[in-house]
Amino acid sequence: MAHEFPIRVYYEDTDLAGIVYYANYLKFIERGRSEWVRAMGVDQVAMKRELGLVFAVRRVEADYLRPAKFDDELIVTTDLVAETGARIVMEQAVMRGAEKLFTATVTLVCLTETGAAARLPAEVRRKLAPPLH
Template structure:
């Protein structure tokens, strides 16, 4: 018997004025004994949001990896924890491309609860060969990042 309503899909973000917005909710497993989100989980949220941002932008990391062409790896990370998140909070990870180079890019990410910035960071990723050496990013990817950095919306 067919369902009247389609099944829900996994959370996905979207671009608004060239800035990626990724929604998430805090669950019990995200918290520590104090009832606050464990500090390392903010990095997980940012990672999910960056992966989603690339997917929504039309960058197929999986195909590139499986084709033996290369992968991204975090090379630098600067974080500031400002306020804690708690059980059942609805959060938004906001990601914006800040810098694009031949083999890397820097993305500013903020974990937000409404207008409040909970965690603010800049994550730099390098594009690596399968053997772990830096290499130029695919030209179409550089073009996507450059358009986002200039504030241009993308439509993959």
């Protein structure tokens, strides 16, 4: 099931044409990912403090489909696609009602404080696993 995060477009999000500036979609989906991680019960501040690990975006593949405009009410959806011991892949979308405006496939990895790649913590992998029925 997709995590949903509401966002409203403010004047500061738009460009001279009055539409959302392309780079701001990346900010929107970052907020959606942060809330998705929080909703799973992962405390990123504690993860950094206790394990010395942080999430980092490794790859983003984005498609801009339709423009959002000032005062639009949007929903950022986040769906887990895959998880390995070293990365998380998710699909994200920015929606205006039923209309899809933007999509992205995002790959996250864990890094140490020195920037070295690290395995995902076991607790995070457990929280990402689908519930057993």
